[in-house]
Amino acid sequence: MAGSAVRRTRFAPSPTGLLHLGHAYAALVAEREASPGQFLLRIEDIDRDRCRAEYETAIHEDLAWLGLDWQRPVMRQSDRMAAYRDALARLAPYSYPCRCRRGDIRAALSAPQEGALPAGPDGLVYPGTCRGRSLSEAGPDDVIRLDVARAFDALGIDRIGFRDGAIMPGHDHVLTRDQFLDGIGDVILSRRGMGTSYHLAVVVDDAAQRITVVTRGKDLFDSSYIHVILQKLLQLPTPLYHHHRLIRDDAGKRLAKRDDARAIRHYREDGATPQDIRRMVGF
Numbered sequence: 001m002a003g004s005a006v007r008r009t010r011f012a013p014s015p016t017g018l019l020h021l022g023h024a025y026a027a028l029v030a031e032r033e034a035s036p037g038q039f040l041l042r043i044e045d046i047d048r049d050r051c052r053a054e055y056e057t058a059i060h061e062d063l064a065w066l067g068l069d070w071q072r073p074v075m076r077q078s079d080r081m082a083a084y085r086d087a088l089a090r091l092a093p094y095s096y097p098c099r100c101r102r103g104d105i106r107a108a109l110s111a112p113q114e115g116a117l118p119a120g121p122d123g124l125v126y127p128g129t130c131r132g133r134s135l136s137e138a139g140p141d142d143v144i145r146l147d148v149a150r151a152f153d154a155l156g157i158d159r160i161g162f163r164d165g166a167i168m169p170g171h172d173h174v175l176t177r178d179q180f181l182d183g184i185g186d187v188i189l190s191r192r193g194m195g196t197s198y199h200l201a202v203v204v205d206d207a208a209q210r211i212t213v214v215t216r217g218k219d220l221f222d223s224s225y226i227h228v229i230l231q232k233l234l235q236l237p238t239p240l241y242h243h244h245r246l247i248r249d250d251a252g253k254r255l256a257k258r259d260d261a262r263a264i265r266h267y268r269e270d271g272a273t274p275q276d277i278r279r280m281v282g283f
Contacts, residue, residue: 007037009213011063011070012202014044015055018263019062022217022247022254025281029244030215031068033165040209041070045078046194046201062264066274075209077201084196087204087234088144088189094151094233095189097138098130105129118182121222125185144190148229152177155232162228164221165213165242175225187226203227207236215242219254247281 011027013019019027031039041063045051063070088095100108108127109117118125131147138144152158161174175183188197206214206227214224221243231238246254249262267277 007034007213008040008209008211009034009037009215010040010042010206010209010211011068011215012042012044012205013059014047014050015052015059016047016050017055018058018265020247020262020264021267021277021281022262024062024066024264024277025247025283026215026217026244027063027066027068028278028281028283029242033213033215033242037212039068039070040211041074042205042209043074043076043078044198044201045076046196046198048078048194051078058265062268065268066264066277075205077196077205080201080205080208081195083204083208084190084201087200088196090234091146091189091200091230092135094147094154095135095144096131096133096147096186097135097142098126098133098145098186098188099139099142100126100129118185120184120187121220121226122187125183126187128186131186141192143188143192145186146189146230148181148184148186149177151229151233152180155229157232160225160229160232162224162238162241164224165240166244173221173224180225180229184222184226199223199226199230203230203234203236206239207231207234211239213240213242215244217246217254218243219246 009030011030013023043056043059045056102124105124105126106117108129109124126145130145135144152160157177159174159176160180161172163172187199189200191197224241224243228238248254264277
């Protein structure tokens with residue numbers, strides 16, 4: 001567990017669309033959990049095909065309008081590929097290349113079993129089809145996966161866990177090795193054309209920014225198990241976690257960036273004040 005005397009949190013949006021009410025809530029939670037420490041902004045722009053400069057500009061403008069302030073300069077993931085390459089190299093003993101596409105994974109999981117297919121934080125749980133391949137066989141169209149069983153063996157543990165400050169405070173949330181394999185599987189460390197993945201990048205960046213409290217939505221709860229095992233493999237500190245509630249629409253569905261009607265920018269243009277937005281999300 002991170003032991004810094006100064007609490008440090010971050011809000012880390014991807015510039016792939018306008019920020020909506022859910023983002024406003026997440027940013028406000030991160031700022032609140034930092035008090036009286038330091039609140040940081042990080043731009044998660046590893047998906048270069050979807051990220052846009054205008055959305056990054058809008059992130060800064062909307063957050064400043066809400067009354068948030070953060071340390072400068074702002075970390076941008078697109079500037080940190082060397083750090084991700086280094087981390088990926090350190091994870092090489094527990095990694096393998098995978099050529100499977102989504103259709104291959106679905107076909108492997110569908111036969112011969114019946115019923116619902118196992119799903120984890122990143123979609124269908126990978127069945128390990130390519131697990132025996134060596135990194136020396138990796139091609140340009142392969143992803144790199146973490147061999148979870150090998151990672152557990154290397155660490156000499158049979159379970160992984162973390163502490164959450166919002167859900168059952170003071171209680172350790174734990175998965176056994178078998179639960180991790182069955183419910184999450186061999187996660188991707190480096191995606192095609194990216195050189196990294198969300199899971200690897202966020203772990204490396206949280207350590208680089210000395211984050212002591214990671215705030216995120218409950219939808220990312222299972223991802224935290226992934227991040228803890230990567231922290232242990234990379235010998236990085238594990239922060240406290242705070243998984244907060246999600247802002248939903250009238251039908252109870254979690255807001256997404258395609259929900260432009262709930263974008264902060266549109267509320268601003270319609271005359272809303274920052275206090276109006278805070279009240280709308282329960283602050």
